[in-house]
Amino acid sequence: MWGEPYLGIIGSSTAFFFSMWVVPDHLIDKAGEALAKASFPPCKQGRDKCPTFDKRITHPYPDYHFHTDLTYPEAWPKFSAGVQLYKKPRLFWEFPDPTLGPPSLNDPYYMLVGDPRIRNDKHMVRCGRGPKPADLYPVKMAVPARYTEAMILLQIRDVYGQRTLHWEVEQLYLLDPSHILNLNLDLQDLRTSFRDYAVAQTTEDDEEAAHRILCRLFLEQKREKNIPPPDRPWDAGEEIKWSEVLREYNIPFNQSELE
Secondary structure, three states: OOOHHHHHHOOOOOOOOEEEEEEOHHHHHHHHHHHHHOOOOEOOOOOOOOHHHOOOOOOOOOOEEEOOOOOOOOOOOOOOOEEEEEEHHHHOOOOOOOOOOOOOOOOOOEEEOOOOOOOOOHHHHHOOOOOOOOOOOOOEEEOHHHHHHHHHHHHHHOOOOHHHHHHHHHHHHHOOOOOOOOOOOOHHHOOHHHHHHHHHHHHOOOHHHHHHHHHHHHHHHHHOOOOOOOOOOOOOOOOOOHHHHHHHOOOOOOHHHHO
């Protein structure tokens, strides 16, 4: 699982409307077919009218979605509760495909929603959040450090305008210094460049310093060819000019590295 339901598992107070799932690319159609055969209610509005695909929505568009509350709002920002499926490479391209069965305790990418390492408190229990009973179905989730790194990579990929807003909002919950320990995220578990950015986000009063680190992280990942095209193409004239931004921060680069 991912998105707001994921954040709820690790202790965030964010509201969520959907059950959001990442599925290996080669299994996404089978997953959609399985839910349809199980009588999950499909969308009756079509892509042109369903608010799930409104261009103002900052969530990524799902590959499959089902309106499980049987409501079909005609205007954004009203949502219907439902199940949404996403191809894994669109969101977590660095992750290996999850395997069948529970992940090992030392798996660097995956854990279970009932993992005893997920810290809990009475407030989380009262709100119906936190880890789930271990005897329920073994639902997989990302390890918090890897999930946080993925959100930062998505921000870099979709860096301009509304495309990046959802990833920034997730980071607001993940990196909130007032309750970061309750969110089960230890910044020391992040890779160095990601940790530098996360620390700047949580401790620096200088927003420009954090943005400079993000620009360096972008260039580092670009050099490693680890930045895929944006999930939703930029509108005409919106694409950020990375060369101008890097020059503004006096970060050396070769133009070929940005192509």
